[in-house]
Amino acid sequence: MPAPEFLMLADDPALDFMNTVAQGADGPHEYLQKNKDVVDWLKAMGYLETGDQPSCKREVLADTAQALREVIRRLVMQRKSGKKVDINALNAYLMRGRYRVELVRRPDGTLEVRHEHEKDTPEQLLMQVAEAAAELLATGDFDLVRKCEAEDCVLWFYDRTKAHRRRWCSMALCGNRHKVAKFRERQKDAMDQ
Numbered sequence: 001m002p003a004p005e006f007l008m009l010a011d012d013p014a015l016d017f018m019n020t021v022a023q024g025a026d027g028p029h030e031y032l033q034k035n036k037d038v039v040d041w042l043k044a045m046g047y048l049e050t051g052d053q054p055s056c057k058r059e060v061l062a063d064t065a066q067a068l069r070e071v072i073r074r075l076v077m078q079r080k081s082g083k084k085v086d087i088n089a090l091n092a093y094l095m096r097g098r099y100r101v102e103l104v105r106r107p108d109g110t111l112e113v114r115h116e117h118e119k120d121t122p123e124q125l126l127m128q129v130a131e132a133a134a135e136l137l138a139t140g141d142f143d144l145v146r147k148c149e150a151e152d153c154v155l156w157f158y159d160r161t162k163a164h165r166r167r168w169c170s171m172a173l174c175g176n177r178h179k180v181a182k183f184r185e186r187q188k189d190a191m192d193q
Contacts, residue, residue: 006020006031006041006044007019007020008044009157010156010169011160012140012158013045013128013129014072015136015156015158017041017068018069018072018073019155020032020069021066021069022154023153023154030066033059034059035055035059035060035062037062038061038125039053039125041065042125047117047128048119054119061122064122065122068129074086074089075087075089076137076156079137079142079145080142080145090137093127093130094127094130094131094134096121096123097118097123097124097126098117098118098124098127099116099117100115101113102114102116136158140158143164144159144164145158145159146158146159146166148168148169149167149168150169150174153168155170156169
């Protein structure tokens with residue numbers, strides 16, 4: 001079975017993680033239903049190597065990922081609305097992660113600092129996602145963190161456009177639907193005159 005088509009349109013990994021539950025034609029669509037889905041998402045984001053095959057019993061990884069996503073969603077919404085951010089739940093994830101830093105020589109002789117994250121537990125597998133959320137919350141410009149303007153869309157994005165006028169999660173999704181609806185409205189108005 002091929003990996004699901006994840007929505008990678010937020011221009012921020014923490015927001016892309018929030019967007020792993022999205023509004024579909026039949027209601028909310030959960031992209032992280034199984035451990036394999038979480039592993040595929042982590043690989044798509046570059047947090048796991050292609051050959052990595054972490055194993056977790058039952059669907060513990062998926063449950064942990066969904067719980068972390070809701071923590072991140074709550075904190076982003078708190079920060080966006082100007083409320084005090086309750087950092088304890090995210091810190092609980094961050095405290096469980098472990099990694100080491102190593103200076104390595106590449107085959108071409110140049111040096112690289114490599115961060116090697118442990119991947120023994122669901123929390124450790126999700127450590128880089130929790131780090132991305134912490135970075136967003138600490139350093140993000142929340143005037144540019146936005147929810148899509150489409151009424152039926154639940155997706156968030158970081159507006160990194162030059163003019164900072166992005167309104168839609170994606171022009172191909174909600175932006176195009178809005179343009180088509182406006183066009184039809186103008187056509188209808190023109191016919192009524």
